[in-house]
Amino acid sequence: MNPREKEASQSPKTKKIELRGILLVVPTYLWLIVTFLIPVISVLMLSFAELHPVTKNIVSFPTMNNYLTLFTNLDYVVVLLRTLLLTVAVTISSVGLAYAVAYFITFKILKNKYTILLAFQAPYIASYMMVLLAWRLLLGRSGVINSLLMSMGLTSGPIELLGYNAFSVWLVLTATWFPWLILPIFVSLEKIDRSLLEASQDLGASPFTTFLKVTFPLSLPGVFVAILFVFIPTIGEFVAPAVVGGTTGLMFGNLIYDFFLKGFRWDIGSAFAVCLLCIVILAVLVLFRKIGFEKLMESL
Amino acid sequence: MKIDVELKNVTKKYGEIVAVDDVSFAVERGQFFSLLGPSGCGKTTTLRMISGFETPTEGEIFIEGKPMTNVPPFKRPTNLVFQNLALFPHMNVFDNIAFGLRIKKVPENEIQKRVKEMLELVRLPGYEKRKISQLSGGEKQRIAIVRALVNRPAVLLLDEPLGPLDLKLREEMIVELKRIKREVGTTFIYVTHDQGEALTMSDKIVVMNKGKVVQIGTPMEIYEKPKSKFVADFIGGTNFFEGKYTDGAVEVDGLGKISIESGAHVSKKTLLLSVKPEKICIGKKLKKVDNIFDGKVTESFYQGRAITYKVLLENDSLITVVAPSYGMERVFGIGEKVKVGWNKEDARVIT
Ligand SMILES: Nc1ncnc2c1ncn2[C@@H]1O[C@H](COP(=O)(O)OP(=O)(O)OP(=O)(O)O)[C@@H](O)[C@H]1O
Ligand SMILES: [Mg+2]
Numbered sequence: 001m002n003p004r005e006k007e008a009s010q011s012p013k014t015k016k017i018e019l020r021g022i023l024l025v026v027p028t029y030l031w032l033i034v035t036f037l038i039p040v041i042s043v044l045m046l047s048f049a050e051l052h053p054v055t056k057n058i059v060s061f062p063t064m065n066n067y068l069t070l071f072t073n074l075d076y077v078v079v080l081l082r083t084l085l086l087t088v089a090v091t092i093s094s095v096g097l098a099y100a101v102a103y104f105i106t107f108k109i110l111k112n113k114y115t116i117l118l119a120f121q122a123p124y125i126a127s128y129m130m131v132l133l134a135w136r137l138l139l140g141r142s143g144v145i146n147s148l149l150m151s152m153g154l155t156s157g158p159i160e161l162l163g164y165n166a167f168s169v170w171l172v173l174t175a176t177w178f179p180w181l182i183l184p185i186f187v188s189l190e191k192i193d194r195s196l197l198e199a200s201q202d203l204g205a206s207p208f209t210t211f212l213k214v215t216f217p218l219s220l221p222g223v224f225v226a227i228l229f230v231f232i233p234t235i236g237e238f239v240a241p242a243v244v245g246g247t248t249g250l251m252f253g254n255l256i257y258d259f260f261l262k263g264f265r266w267d268i269g270s271a272f273a274v275c276l277l278c279i280v281i282l283a284v285l286v287l288f289r290k291i292g293f294e295k296l297m298e299s300l
Numbered sequence: 301m302k303i304d305v306e307l308k309n310v311t312k313k314y315g316e317i318v319a320v321d322d323v324s325f326a327v328e329r330g331q332f333f334s335l336l337g338p339s340g341c342g343k344t345t346t347l348r349m350i351s352g353f354e355t356p357t358e359g360e361i362f363i364e365g366k367p368m369t370n371v372p373p374f375k376r377p378t379n380l381v382f383q384n385l386a387l388f389p390h391m392n393v394f395d396n397i398a399f400g401l402r403i404k405k406v407p408e409n410e411i412q413k414r415v416k417e418m419l420e421l422v423r424l425p426g427y428e429k430r431k432i433s434q435l436s437g438g439e440k441q442r443i444a445i446v447r448a449l450v451n452r453p454a455v456l457l458l459d460e461p462l463g464p465l466d467l468k469l470r471e472e473m474i475v476e477l478k479r480i481k482r483e484v485g486t487t488f489i490y491v492t493h494d495q496g497e498a499l500t501m502s503d504k505i506v507v508m509n510k511g512k513v514v515q516i517g518t519p520m521e522i523y524e525k526p527k528s529k530f531v532a533d534f535i536g537g538t539n540f541f542e543g544k545y546t547d548g549a550v551e552v553d554g555l556g557k558i559s560i561e562s563g564a565h566v567s568k569k570t571l572l573l574s575v576k577p578e579k580i581c582i583g584k585k586l587k588k589v590d591n592i593f594d595g596k597v598t599e600s601f602y603q604g605r606a607i608t609y610k611v612l613l614e615n616d617s618l619i620t621v622v623a624p625s626y627g628m629e630r631v632f633g634i635g636e637k638v639k640v641g642w643n644k645e646d647a648r649v650i651t
Contacts, residue, residue, distance in 0.1 A: 050470070086550060088524075090321070090516075193386065195382050195383075195384055195386040196386050196388060196389075198353055198373070198380075198382070198386070199382055199386035199387075199388070200388075200399070201353075201373045201374045201482035202370070202373055202378075202379060202380045202448075203374075203377075203379065203399050203403060203447070203448075204374050204400050204403040204404055204405050204451070205374055205399075206374055207352065208404060213399075214388060217390050218389070218390055
């Protein structure tokens with residue numbers, strides 16, 4: 001809301017409309033509370049409890065033991081750090097790739113823009129599991145790619161990087177995420193008034209400077225949305241690492257999964273999940289502050 | 301006189317469409333030069349070619365004597381005020397104005413000084429921190445003008461900058477623009493479809509129609525001595541009379557003789573005369589007027605400063621008369637019989 005609108009909203013009539021708007025939003029919020037807040041609170045409570053491994057009765061509450069388990073075990077800390085690193089890497093590469101494609105479609109393609117845009121979404125016709133399994137066939141020490149390279153005599157042994165490891169997880173996540181991220185970036189690039197870019201050049205900025213000073217800042221809302229789109233699901237990802245991660249590419253999500261469904265340590269699993277949640281909240285807050293979210297959206 | 305901008309036989313085609321057709325003109329240093337013409341006549345295209353956003357299909361453009369072919373927009377000594385202003389929404393007023401100077405790596409204290417000067421020039425001191433969305437239409441207009449002017453271009457190009465403003469604000473901005481022009485002395489090329497704006501501000505006007513230049517001249521020449529039917533009609537509207545020339549007068553069918561100035565005639569052939577609406581007087585009785593005809597008022601519009609009448613003459617032609625409301629006897633009603641008349645020097649021979 002810009003200040004003019006704010007002034008306007010002081011009048012009684014607009015206040016009434018505002019109230020009606022709030023009433024419309026309330027049911028949705030209630031739904032959110034039921035489906036989101038209740039599970040989150042349960043997990044939060046559980047993370048401070050110690051359950052009997054067999055009977056699942058609460059042995060002690062509250063306790064920090066579950067959190068201590070995480071931070072005193074170097075293996076877990078390593079997985080956490082790897083997860084953070086992988087998430088940042090996937091975010092940067094997929095948003096970067098999506099930006100390049102979106103930029104190209106917006107400014108360089110004159111005909112059938114929207115068809116081309118849609119074509120990039122084609123991979124999503126296939127289910128995530130199917131795509132992942134295909135990647136599993138392609139990658140691996142004796143996967144399709146390595147076998148082909150060896151049979152053509154291009155390499156003598158298998159390329160280790162293309163085995164089941166963290167690199168493969170990064171590759172697969174980047175490849176599966178970036179088409180989806182093209183959309184928000186495209187929307188904000190397409191929204192930029194072309195005369196602004198001309199005005200910049202008219203004032204002496206080269207095309208590259210124009211990109212840095214005008215195009216990129218004005219596309220930030222799209223970039224911001226794209227970052228959220230990829231960062232949040234990636235930090236909690238457990239399927240891709242399970243399929244192509246091998247032992248060295250496991251992520252934090254896999255630990256939580258195992259505690260809940262294999263080790264039946266819901267208490268420890270909960271503590272791990274809470275840690276993940278805190279990281280996400282922190283990251284989102286930092287991003288909000290950094291970009292000045294509301295201000296940024298307002299100016300457009 | 302030094303020539304700042306020169307177009308030599310410039311043509312611009314978009315496929316089959318000829319947007320600008322063999323246009324040539326020269327703009328002298330320090331002139332307020334206007335491109336005037338109806339919508340779609342190629343004004344914006346001409347301006348975009350001067351600023352480098354379009355390349356001429358044929359012909360060449362010179363700025364300060366240098367040919368501009370192959371010079372990209374960001375290297376030309378011109379600055380453009382866009383038709384839609386194109387202020388950067390993610391920057392405040394100061395950053396908008398400072399944009400060009402920062403690109404040119406002007407020292408920061410110099411930038412501060414020049415932006416301040418510019419804001420004073422357009423009477424908006426203290427507006428530095430304002431966001432673009434917090435400005436009124438007229439304020440945006442002024443910021444857009446100084447964002448271009450602060451770079452001290454050889455030529456300032458303006459594309460209908462007053463288009464979206466209401467009448468009152470437009471009139472204020474016209475005065476403002478003339479003052480700014482006087483204070484900075486830069487060459488202005490001003491595009492408009494509004495003859496009033498062009499006449500008020502310009503030193504020289506190019507009238508364009510369908511991509512072609514139809515007349516170049518001072519506002520007075522354009523208005524008083526139109527060379528074509530189009531110009532006579534486009535600039536302020538006019539009344540046409542067609543007839544045969546016979547010693548000192550034009551014989552119009554069903555109306556009679558219209559005497560015209562000696563020397564303005566051509567040989568014995570059909571002539572087209574143009575008489576501007578405000579040069580015609582209207583009354584019950586007319587004295588000391590060279591040509592007087594009978595007519596009947598069919599419509600009248602009271603407009604405050606003036607009254608516009610539509611008068612039906614005896615040859616069934618309808619003419620427009622604009623009578624000043626000053627010193628007027630009374631408003632003539634519809635159907636009333638009146639006399640209309642004009643002096644011979646006010647009838648212009650067009651062809
Ligand atoms: N990129 C383009 N492609 C095809 N035709 C164009 C293009 N730009 C302009 N034209 C055509 O060229 C002609 C001149 O356009 P231009 O924008 O110069 O008109 P204008 O005099 O500025 O009109 P207005 O007063 O409405 O702004 C028009 O007929 C227009 O349709
Ligand atoms: Mg135009």
